[in-house]
Structures are given as C-alpha cells and as structure tokens.
Amino acid sequence: MGETKVHHADRIFTALRDGAATAQSALAASWSRSLRTYGLDPDHSRPPRRLSESEFGTAFERTESLTRLAQPVLDRLFQSVGEAGCCVLLTDRDGVPLDRRGVAGDDADFLRLGLWTGMVWSEASEGTNGVGTCLAEGRPLTIQRDQHFLTRNIELSCTVAPIWDARGKLVAALDVSTCRADQTPATLRLIAAATREAAQRIEAGHFRQTFHHARIVLGQDTDCGPGGLLAVDREDLVVGASRAARVAYGLTDAQLARPLPAADVLRGEAAEPAEDLAAAERGALQRALSRTRGNVAAAARLLGVSRATMHRKLARLGLDRRR
Structure with a gap:
C-alpha cells in the first residue's frame, strides 16, 4: 500500500506541474482545485467528516421533500445495480x-470507506471524487479508482449525476459507487446511463410536484439540448421551467419572473397581438365544440353567446369549413 500511495501522489504532482494538462483536462483541473484551492494532501488518510445528529437533521430537513419523493426511484435503481456490488446514495x-x-x-466495506449517510463528500473535503466533483462542475461524471485525489479513495469507482430542482438550482446528486475492481468500462457505462436516467426521473417528479396546479409540457429539443419541462397555466403562460428547458430555450430567472406565452417560448419568437387573440379565440371555440361533441348550439350556450354569433365566429376563423 505504501508504494501505491507514493505512486498515486507522484502521479498527481506530475500532472499538476504540467500547466497545459490542467487547462485541457477536467480531471487535472479538479486535482488542481483539491491541492491549490482546498489545500488537501493526497496522502492524508482521515476518513470523511461525519455530521452530528443535529447537523444531519438540518441537512435532511432542507431537502426532505425531494428525498422522500426519490424513494421509489432509488429502489428501482438499486434493483438494477445492487447485485453488481454497488451502493446507491442520494446526497444534498x-x-x-x-x-x-x-x-x-457489502455494508462493512462501504462504511469503512465513508459511503454512508451523514458523511461529507464535497470536493473541498475529499478532493476529486464522484459526488463532490459532480456538484462542483454541475455535470454527470464517473471517477474511477486512481482518478480520485485522495489515495485513501482509490478503491472506489463512482458514477454520479446532478439533480436540479424545479427552479433550475443544483440541489442534490445521485451516486452509484462500487469498491470492486472487476467492473468493466462497458458495465460502468451502463451504470452511468441508469444513474442519469434515474436522476432525470427524480427531477421530473419534483417539477411536477412543485407545479401540481399547472399543465406540464415537454418541450422539443433544440440545438442547445433536450427541451425539458415547462409548467403552463390555464392562460397558456409559462410559470415554471426545468433546468433543461432553461438551457434549451435560454430562459432566465428574470424572464420567468413574469409569465411568458407558451407559444412564444416554444417557437422562439413572439406572436403578433392580433394573431395571438385569434389563436386564443380559435382555441376557445374548438374546446367548446370538443366538449359538446360538435354540437354548435350546445357550444354556443357553453360560451354564453348566441347560435348566430357562434356561426359568425366559426366562419371568420375558418372553422366552419372543417365541419
């Protein structure tokens, strides 16, 4: 183990002496933060810090809603990866x-390595590691064995995906870790895909729970990424957007502070007021006709207008030709 420690630390120091490597490699950049920003020693062997009972209670309470909502997703993910010697962690x-x-x-090994509730796995505390580096960089990643900064952690391979809340803020991470050395690259890729998909399910569930009063629309993919989820109210105004939707449509907190027409967001440009009004009227007529199964007289009564007025509106909007 002593030779392994020396070799691992030397490898890190050698990489960090090469400024180009730090600039070009995300891993080397994380090692650099671990050493230079956080002042960590790759050879220190202290276990991760564990929160006190009261500290853990405060941390749990802050993310309790999402943690409880995630339970079935964690169960399904563990059913997929548990037999491969993996544990599943949901972190704040x-x-x-x-x-x-x-x-x-496997619990004794994971407890010894600190993969347990209440332990602190931030990058500032543990250097380069799956959970901490995922949260520091806001992206899914896998940190395999000697890619960790601390020699003490090189038994681990960790695959992690970030979880964004309904307001687009980074709020948690989903981690699948193993201390087995026999995991193949193909297996780790499958675990990574399952982890990302599970994190997205948790995000979607949290978004739907937060905007339970609204209609949830799945946006189309754009050049900037997957369309994500939009929360739309009864007036077809966007009142919420997931992290993916914010990225795909370039939405900011400032823009979302005032509801936006869903049609404008989805097509990327604002409609003319007259066109917007006509579309709203057309939609109201079509919904009334749908609810009355095409009965014009009943639809007119539903809208509180006369049958003659209903026929004039249908003709003006070209809806009478569809009947």
Whole structure:
C-alpha cells in the first residue's frame, strides 16, 4: 500500500506541474482545485467528516421533500445495480448522503470507506471524487479508482449525476459507487446511463410536484439540448421551467419572473397581438365544440353567446369549413 500511495501522489504532482494538462483536462483541473484551492494532501488518510445528529437533521430537513419523493426511484435503481456490488446514495447540494441503498454483505466495506449517510463528500473535503466533483462542475461524471485525489479513495469507482430542482438550482446528486475492481468500462457505462436516467426521473417528479396546479409540457429539443419541462397555466403562460428547458430555450430567472406565452417560448419568437387573440379565440371555440361533441348550439350556450354569433365566429376563423 505504501508504494501505491507514493505512486498515486507522484502521479498527481506530475500532472499538476504540467500547466497545459490542467487547462485541457477536467480531471487535472479538479486535482488542481483539491491541492491549490482546498489545500488537501493526497496522502492524508482521515476518513470523511461525519455530521452530528443535529447537523444531519438540518441537512435532511432542507431537502426532505425531494428525498422522500426519490424513494421509489432509488429502489428501482438499486434493483438494477445492487447485485453488481454497488451502493446507491442520494446526497444534498453539499455532498452529504441523505439516503442510501446497499447489500448488507457489502455494508462493512462501504462504511469503512465513508459511503454512508451523514458523511461529507464535497470536493473541498475529499478532493476529486464522484459526488463532490459532480456538484462542483454541475455535470454527470464517473471517477474511477486512481482518478480520485485522495489515495485513501482509490478503491472506489463512482458514477454520479446532478439533480436540479424545479427552479433550475443544483440541489442534490445521485451516486452509484462500487469498491470492486472487476467492473468493466462497458458495465460502468451502463451504470452511468441508469444513474442519469434515474436522476432525470427524480427531477421530473419534483417539477411536477412543485407545479401540481399547472399543465406540464415537454418541450422539443433544440440545438442547445433536450427541451425539458415547462409548467403552463390555464392562460397558456409559462410559470415554471426545468433546468433543461432553461438551457434549451435560454430562459432566465428574470424572464420567468413574469409569465411568458407558451407559444412564444416554444417557437422562439413572439406572436403578433392580433394573431395571438385569434389563436386564443380559435382555441376557445374548438374546446367548446370538443366538449359538446360538435354540437354548435350546445357550444354556443357553453360560451354564453348566441347560435348566430357562434356561426359568425366559426366562419371568420375558418372553422366552419372543417365541419
């Protein structure tokens, strides 16, 4: 183990002496933060810090709604990866596991390595690691064995995906970790895909729960990425957007502070007021006709207008030709 420690630390120092490597490699950049920003020693062997009971209670309470909502997703993910010697962790934004899943026979190893609820896995505390670096960079990643900064952590391979809340803020991370050395690159890629998909399910569930009063629309993909979710009210105004939707449509907190017409967001340009009014009227007529199964007289009564007025509106908007 002593030779491994020396070799691992030397590898890190050698990489960091090469300024180009730090600029070009995300891994080397994280190692640099670990050493130069956080002042960590790759050879220190202290276990991760564990929160006190009261500290953990405060951390859990802050993310309790999302943690409880995530339970079925964690269960399904663990069913997929548990037999491969993996544990599943849901952490808060500070890298503290709030919930976990693991096989009882592997618990002693994971506890020894600090993969347990209440431990602190931020990058500032543990250097380059799956959870901490994912949260620091806001992206899915896998940190395999000697890619970790601390020698003590090179037994681990960790695949992590960030979780964004309904307001587009980074709020948690979903981690699948193993201390087995026999995981193949293909297996790790499958685990990474399952982890990302599970994180997206948690995000979608949280978004729907937050905007339970609104209609949820799945946006179309754009050149900037997947369309994500939009929350739309009864007036077809966007009142919420997931992180993916914000990126795809270039939406900011300032823009979302005032509801936006859903049609403008989805097509990328504002409609003319007259066109907008006609579309709203056309939609109201079509909904009334749908609810009355095409009965014009009943639709007119539903809208509170005369049958003659209803026929004039249908003719003006070209809807009578569809009947």
